[in-house]
Amino acid sequence: MKRSRRVILTMMGSGTIGAISMGFVKRPNCGPGFVREAGSNLDGRPITTCRPAAYGGFGRWPHHLHGHGHGHGGG
Amino acid sequence: MQRIACNEREDWQATAAASGFDFHTIDGARYWDERAFYAFTLAEIEDTIEGPTGEIDAMCLELCARVVEDERHLKRLRIPEAFWPLIRDSWRRDEGSLYGRLDLSYGGSGPAKLLEYNADTPTSIFEAAVFQWTWLEQGMERRLLAAGADQFNSLHERLIEAWKKFGTGKHLHLAGMLESPEDTTTLAYLEDTAKQASLETTLLDIESIGWREDSGFVDLDERTIALAFKLYPWEWMFHDAFGERLAEASTRWIEPPWKALLSNKGMLALLWEMFPGHPNLLPAFFEDEPNAVRLGASFVRKPLLSREGASIAIVRHGTVVAEQQGPYGAEGFIRQALAPLPNFAGQYPVLGSWLVDHVPCGLSIREDTTPITGNMSRFLPHAIL
Numbered sequence: 001m002k003r004s005r006r007v008i009l010t011m012m013g014s015g016t017i018g019a020i021s022m023g024f025v026k027r028p029n030c031g032p033g034f035v036r037e038a039g040s041n042l043d044g045r046p047i048t049t050c051r052p053a054a055y056g057g058f059g060r061w062p063h064h065l066h067g068h069g070h071g072h073g074g075g
Numbered sequence: 076m077q078r079i080a081c082n083e084r085e086d087w088q089a090t091a092a093a094s095g096f097d098f099h100t101i102d103g104a105r106y107w108d109e110r111a112f113y114a115f116t117l118a119e120i121e122d123t124i125e126g127p128t129g130e131i132d133a134m135c136l137e138l139c140a141r142v143v144e145d146e147r148h149l150k151r152l153r154i155p156e157a158f159w160p161l162i163r164d165s166w167r168r169d170e171g172s173l174y175g176r177l178d179l180s181y182g183g184s185g186p187a188k189l190l191e192y193n194a195d196t197p198t199s200i201f202e203a204a205v206f207q208w209t210w211l212e213q214g215m216e217r218r219l220l221a222a223g224a225d226q227f228n229s230l231h232e233r234l235i236e237a238w239k240k241f242g243t244g245k246h247l248h249l250a251g252m253l254e255s256p257e258d259t260t261t262l263a264y265l266e267d268t269a270k271q272a273s274l275e276t277t278l279l280d281i282e283s284i285g286w287r288e289d290s291g292f293v294d295l296d297e298r299t300i301a302l303a304f305k306l307y308p309w310e311w312m313f314h315d316a317f318g319e320r321l322a323e324a325s326t327r328w329i330e331p332p333w334k335a336l337l338s339n340k341g342m343l344a345l346l347w348e349m350f351p352g353h354p355n356l357l358p359a360f361f362e363d364e365p366n367a368v369r370l371g372a373s374f375v376r377k378p379l380l381s382r383e384g385a386s387i388a389i390v391r392h393g394t395v396v397a398e399q400q401g402p403y404g405a406e407g408f409i410r411q412a413l414a415p416l417p418n419f420a421g422q423y424p425v426l427g428s429w430l431v432d433h434v435p436c437g438l439s440i441r442e443d444t445t446p447i448t449g450n451m452s453r454f455l456p457h458a459i460l
Binding site: 058 | 285314
């Protein structure tokens with residue numbers, strides 16, 4: 001509707017997609033089911049502890065329905 | 076409205092690859108198809124598509140205001156009762172919507188008719204906002220299109236402006252099923268526009284969302300998820316194990332929970348009930364309610380919850396004449412009056428009319444050789460001539 005409009009992409013294209021699709025946030029090094037947390041011990045010195053966190057609580061339902069298809073255009 | 080055959084750009088695949096559009100061809104079949112385009116007059120765009128899109132959106136908001144306060148309607152939509160407060164609270168807090176897409180039947184005459192509202196997880200925003208615009212610009216440069224052609228398309232700049240409303244400087248998580256190239260491209264594009272609005276972003280798989288009792292939803296990097304765009308339907312979130320955590324988490328979701336009302340095809344029946352005879356609506360009724368018989372033996376049968384045309388059937392004189400198989404329908408069906416799609420050279424186009432922050436601002440077209448638009452329907456560009 002405006003001939004002067006400019007569409008600029010800052011991240012996408014030329015291999016960026018591959019990096020994005022594989023490069024989501026790193027797993028913490030506490031092992032599966034745990035996340036790292038900074039804190040302090042009784043002496044006040046900083047320590048890192050691993051606290052439990054649950055993962056995988058989203059993303060399972062579509063497997064009840066069918067293999068995931070070509071997107072969500074219908075909803 | 077015309078369908079005009081035209082020459083392809085010789086290098087369109089390379090152009091697509093360079094812009095990150097890597098699902099232009101799926102299983103050897105074209106998804107992006109520029110061997111033809113649809114041409115509109117400016118009056119058709121403004122009077123028949125843009126104006127009615129805004130009007131339909133306004134009706135949808137009025138519908139939500141009524142439905143969240145009426146348990147009878149929530150039951151008719153088969154929304155699980157456990158999530159009524161989540162939906163109601165998100166509406167009362169006026170949680171913002173980023174975008175949505177109305178699917179319209181229109182062939183160049185008469186009013187456009189609403190087929191459904193992709194209110195929760197619409198895809199094809201990248202090809203609508205970016206790649207068809209590139210097609211228009213290159214088409215004119217290479218004299219494949221008339222000089223001075225235009226396009227109903229300000230999606231890109233509207234998205235950037237809409238993100239700013241969610242909070243410049245905030246951290247946005249974008250989650251979806253990253254095994255799907257289309258979903259990943261949609262998320263990457265929206266991430267790009269969010270970054271241009273100066274939001275910080277993290278892209279992650281929906282399965283990588285975690286839960287901690289002391290801080291709610293977290294990513295894999297221990298960061299609390301305060302603001303999340305999810306390309307994953309609300310009804311699936313309700314069914315997932317973390318569904319029961321939604322109400323106690325402070326995460327603000329985009330699209331917000333109240334959009335679950337509008338992505339439910341029962342909204343088509345509720346709209347007709349609330350705005351009977353509106354020129355842009357089709358008569359529609361819940362199949363298990365007595366007034367469904369008003370449509371007689373010819374109608375379109377749609378599950379309350381379905382995606383990409385799955386589990387939809389066209390019934391004419393009591394006989395199923397077209398059907399897309401699918402896994403949906405457990406929650407029930409609606410019946411919608413038949414609005415046969417226009418036929419251009421043996422192709423049936425559906426118009427996708429986009430809203431960003433409730434502003435009509437773009438058009439996309441999917442066409443197929445069958446009258447049910449499915450997940451393999453091709454995307455064709457459009458121009459205003």
